[in-house]
Amino acid sequence: MGAVIDHQVIKSIGSSGQISLGKEHAGRQVLVETPEPGVWVIRTATVIPDNERWMHTPAVKKDLSAALAWAQKTPAKATDLSKLKMAKAHGTKRKA
Template sequence: MGVVIDHQVIKSIGSSGQISLGKEHAGRQVLIENPEPGVWVIRTATVIPDNERWIHTPTVKKNLTAALAWAEKTPAKASDLSKVKISKTHGAKRKA
């Protein structure tokens, strides 16, 4: 593991330039900042794919929060399928 000194750990960088942070962090993504030579700040991070970034916008977050609040206070009820209108194009292939 290395020598622990007041929440700090002394480790050696291997000949391949790697350092182990421990198996408990295996598979995690991290941000590595280099604010000055010889100084690294390593923080765990969660990366959001570009095609999912839209869901984290303030408007969508607000709408999702409202929808979830409505769902929590509104009891589920059975639908009368005989009253549901089905579009004539339902199941038909649509032009792009």
């Protein structure tokens, strides 16, 4: 585990109910937990939109890892567009 950082800072809650955590945290998303009245635990978080959640499933992660591994060991080469057009016209599959 990482080092434990224990800093205490006194902040005031403004009339609009807001508290500033500092500009260095601007734009971040956080989870705010209330384990008991008067106690807040604020943790930075990364939120995944519902329509992108499928990308984080074990099966997709496995496929992506395999694709990345293939891409790292397989050198890029130019595509012969005339062969690709001919294969498409004749309905043949090209070799991987």
